[in-house]
Amino acid sequence: MAQSTPEGGSGWGPPGAGQEVTVPVPAAAGSGPISHAIFRLARLHRMFAGQLLRRIGLHPGQELVMMHLWELGPQRQADLVRLMDSDAATMTRTVRRLEQAGFVRRRPSPTDKRASLIEPTAASHALRREVEQVWSQLEDLSTAGLSDDECTAALRTLERLERNLVQAAADSTGANRER
Amino acid sequence: MAQSTPEGGSGWGPPGAGQEVTVPVPAAAGSGPISHAIFRLARLHRMFAGQLLRRIGLHPGQELVMMHLWELGPQRQADLVRLMDSDAATMTRTVRRLEQAGFVRRRPSPTDKRASLIEPTAASHALRREVEQVWSQLEDLSTAGLSDDECTAALRTLERLERNLVQAAADSTGANRER
DNA sequence: GGAAATTACCTGTCCGAACAAGTAAATCAC
DNA sequence: GTGATTTACTTGTTCGGACAGGTAATTTCC
Known part of the structure; x- marks a missing residue:
């Protein structure tokens, strides 16, 4: 990771505010300061989340699925896709990995032969507090x-x-x- | 802490829009409102960038490499990694794909037999304006x-x-x- | 000069994300 | 009821990103 050392932000020019920026803004990106800031913030944030989640055996994105399941109970994949505004294909694989990891179980829907209900396993509930802790920690770090x-x-x-x-x-x- | 959770973030419905085009904030994510907002914004932003870049034959991230090369001239991979605060392995593959796409050329470094210099091809310069246009457009959309x-x-x-x-x-x- | 550490790069693997395309089941239209 | 459309899900492919491991060249230190 090794985020670069705080150093000279090449001022991109808006009025007054000549404050230092903590990140390398190599002028090549001076084009879209907001876009670039979003990009960098997102990268850092995701990296951090990944680092915290890794300790509890989850990957970024998986914890979102689990949180929804814990909160709302069994859901179809399509529901999870809608809740997370994600992709059906991604959800298929994410659910499968969560299933292989033992955090989730699939049950055929009684009313719809196309769908299956995804439900959290008993084992997964031990994770819940930890996941919430990670999110809380991430929020605290971000808003320090x-x-x-x-x-x-x-x-x-x-x-x-x-x-x-x-x-x-x-x-x-x-x-x-x-x- | 930082648990402001201002009214579930809803309530901005565009007037008259007969659809809930806006974002799901499904309470499960009420835990870390800032974190979740970062996550969603980043996803949208990246998706949009990808959509725009796709038209000019680039993938998100590749345009950053090209911008650095156009601006700074030939660079070693390690330099690009440092400039983008990226990963060496990722850079290896990104450069290779850019090379296969014909936007970049490799030349052995005259001073260091381990390194190679990456330089933009003549063909790539036709892209430059388009890339800058994409970034400008993305910035305009974001800050509309x-x-x-x-x-x-x-x-x-x-x-x-x-x-x-x-x-x-x-x-x-x-x-x-x-x- | 030579061993040890560092640097530059590559490969394999796994993950999320997105697109394309396909299958099966449910729903709609007639 | 039959055919067309929609929905739920899967697979294949490609990409960025991260980690682990490996090789070769370079630098450091004695």
Whole structure:
């Protein structure tokens, strides 16, 4: 991992704010500062989550599935896909790996022969506290030194960016074919 | 802590949109609102970048390599790894794919028989404007409707979160072995 | 000069993510 | 009821990303 040492951010130029940036902004990415910041933050965040989850035998993404199952009980894969806004193919493999790891069991749906219900195993419940601890820890690390107001503001900022992209995606797919 | 959970994050329904295009925040993730927001934003952002890059024959990540090469000229793989804070193994494969795609060429380093210099091909320069356009477009979509001040604030927020994680990573690695 | 550590790169493996394509079952339309 | 469409799921492929391990060249230190 070896995140580079804090050092000179090549100021990209907005008014006033001439503060140091902690990350290498090698000017090549000066093009899209926000995009690049999202990219780097995401990478770091994912790496951190992976590092924490690794200790409890999960990979990033798997813990989300487990959390949904613990909270909502048995779900079909399609439900999990919808809950996580994920991909059906990815879910197939993720569930299979969770099954092989013994955290999940499949049961054929009584009402739909196409579907199977995914349910957490008894063994998996021992993980629940640990997973919640990991998420809590990750949240604390991310928001270290931020006041409640700042956290709220940060959350709003992230959601605003997300909303923009959701909107753009809706526009672009909607432009092609009316849904 | 940091458990603000402002009203489940819902409530932004675009007026009149007869569909719940927005994002599922299924309470299971209410645990770490910031973490989850980062996760979702990153996923969307990456998906969008991939969609845009796909049209010009690149995959997410490859464009970063190319941008560095265009800007800095021939680099060793190790340099690219450092510039992108990436992984050596990943870089090996990324460079090979870029080479197979004809965007990059390898030349043995004159001073170091272990290393090879990666340089952009002439053909690749036709891509440069398109790549920059993609980044510009991505930035515009992300920051749609944001004022300059809001953009700056958003950037600072992202960098603050990143700095926290960088710090946490430095702490955890530094705790194990003093560097 | 020569052993030991470091550096640069490659390969294998596993994972999530996305796309394409396919199968089977359920639902809809007529 | 039959045919068309939709839904649920699977597999194959390709990519980035991370880890483990391996080779060769370089540097460090004695």
